[in-house]
Amino acid sequence: MKEISKLLDNNKTWAQNVEKNIPGFFRKLENQHKPKFLWIGCSDSRVPADQLIGVMPGEVFVHRNISNQVINTDINLMCVLQYAIDVLKVKHIIVCGHYGCGGIEAVMKDQTPGLLAHWLENVHDLMERKGKPNLDDMCELNVKLQVRNLALNSLVRKAWERGRNLYLHGWIYSISNGLIHDLCITRGREEHDEARCAAAQRPAQP
Ligand code: CO
Numbered sequence: 001m002k003e004i005s006k007l008l009d010n011n012k013t014w015a016q017n018v019e020k021n022i023p024g025f026f027r028k029l030e031n032q033h034k035p036k037f038l039w040i041g042c043s044d045s046r047v048p049a050d051q052l053i054g055v056m057p058g059e060v061f062v063h064r065n066i067s068n069q070v071i072n073t074d075i076n077l078m079c080v081l082q083y084a085i086d087v088l089k090v091k092h093i094i095v096c097g098h099y100g101c102g103g104i105e106a107v108m109k110d111q112t113p114g115l116l117a118h119w120l121e122n123v124h125d126l127m128e129r130k131g132k133p134n135l136d137d138m139c140e141l142n143v144k145l146q147v148r149n150l151a152l153n154s155l156v157r158k159a160w161e162r163g164r165n166l167y168l169h170g171w172i173y174s175i176s177n178g179l180i181h182d183l184c185i186t187r188g189r190e191e192h193d194e195a196r197c198a199a200a201q202r203p204a205q206p
Contacts, residue, residue: 029058035058035090037061038062038093039060039063042101044102046175047173052180063077065119066119082155085155090166092168093169094171099136100139104135126141143183151187167187168185170183
């Protein structure tokens with residue numbers, strides 16, 4: 001059980017360091033929860049939301065599942081989405097996928113065990129519609145599909161109808177160099193918010 005007690009030891013050290021660098025940090029957080037961002041990412045342990053974007057506790061509301069799916073019948077995500085939009089009043093929802101995603105790869109290789117095939121049906125459908133692209137292209141297409149699903153979601157649309165400045169972003173993370181690539185598919189209340197940056201080029205993979 002050494003590996004488990006190590007985690008608790010790490011926690012003590014981390015809490016002490018945070019308190020040393022920012023005195024009163026935890027006490028202050030106790031009474032406020034006002035993140036501006038909702039992160040919808042993959043469960044992959046190599047893609048930890050907070051660390052990648054350099055934020056402290058309290059700054060990003062997080063939902064993660066296998067291959068960062070946005071499925072409108074997923075009660076878990078729908079509750080997170082409603083809470084984020086209506087209670088926390090986040091301004092940005094970020095769908096962040098990653099290259100080399102194991103869930104996407106499993107679909108492409110037709111190696112999805114049990115429930116995973118069910119969970120990733122939309123990815124399977126996407127792959128067939130797009131003529132079986134390569135893995136990295138599929139990972140990007142998956143993010144684009146999930147941002148589209150969000151844009152069609154009734155919770156998001158109602159927020160837009162109420163005049164809320166709520167923005168949807170599609171990002172993809174490269175495990176091999178630690179960098180996030182903005183897919184430039186940002187959408188907001190106005191249709192034209194989509195074209196925030198003109199030419200989205202995929203960065204060279206090391
Ligand atoms: Co993944």
